[in-house]
Amino acid sequence: MLEWLDATWHQLNQVRNQGRLPHALLIIGAEGVGKQVFASQLAHSLLCETPLVDGQACGRCAACAWLQAGTHPDLLQLSPEEAGKAIKVDQVRSLCTELGMTSHAGGHKVAIIHPADAMNTNAANSLLKTLEEPTHNTLLILLTALPGKLPATIRSRCQQLRLILPQQSVAQRWLESSGVPADVATRCLQMAGGAPLKALELAGSDLGELREQRLEELWQVFSGRLDPVLLAGQWLGKQESQTLHWWLRWLRDLISWQMGRRQPADVEAVQKLQKISESVDSRQICNLADQVIRALNGLGSGLNRQLILEDLLINWAGMGAMGKNGSRAGNG
Ligand SMILES: [Zn+2]
Structure with missing residues (x-):
């Protein structure tokens, strides 16, 4: 796990161990803080057959192999068909149908919607029913940097989880350990408003x-x-x-x-x-x-x-x- 998300991860893992994991999670955080990494690790952890004590996926079971290959049938991902465009109602409908069916592996079914604020009004409305009457053992994870763009009806039906940007020194150290030269790391972090993953992307293209x-x-x-x-x-x-x-x-x-x-x-x-x-x-x-x-x-x-x-x-x-x-x- 990215070190600045560790504390949040452990809190969520406790909630999970107590059997209180919600059916819908709205993960809020700046672009580049690591929402996708967090959501993906949560999904992997829920689908893994033998997760570790800290909740992380084992990386060695059959489910983990499917996840690593991107072919696990119980992990559904929803994004705009074209970058920057809306998520359409048809896409949400087929996701909800799929989510309503029994899981292939007999455990959880997880869907990640990213970015959730890309759903147009019809798409958001068609998600409401699934949010109101969730199927057993399903988890919907919505990701957004702009929660205000989501309808209040959606926000109120999700448990919200906020990911906070790390301190500058933590982000700098992480970038350097990822192989970015110190001066480039500093400059890209400034350009990325302190968001480490965005800075890493900038450094790569730079x-x-x-x-x-x-x-x-x-x-x-x-x-x-x-x-x-x-x-x-x-x-x-x-x-x-x-x-x-x-x-x-x-x-x-x-x-x-x-x-x-x-x-x-x-x-x-x-x-x-x-x-x-x-x-x-x-x-x-x-x-x-x-x-x-x-x-x-x-x-x-x-x-x-x-x-x-x-x-x-x-x-x-x-x-x-x-x-x-x-x-x-x-x-x-
Ligand atoms: Zn595993």
């Missing part, structure tokens, strides 16, 4: 684009179409160490690929690596990888960062030029 750009720039320097000193200046102050980590990984991929060990894990880089591997030998790449490691250490040591980057990129450009000028003839 860094994903940059990674692609860096690979392209390296390729341009290697093929003599971009000046290494100019590029060093552009890299300065913009995720330099992250960039060097990516570069190192590409070089290692290239080395193990040349040695016939494995295909590079990074699919986008494959094509470019292939061209590089035709013109440069493994020894040169190993040397450069060592240099990148030394540069990574150097970046944090007060040495001139611009010079460190220039050195690396000039060597890289030199390797490209050597390959092109036919030091290994026949590969052009």
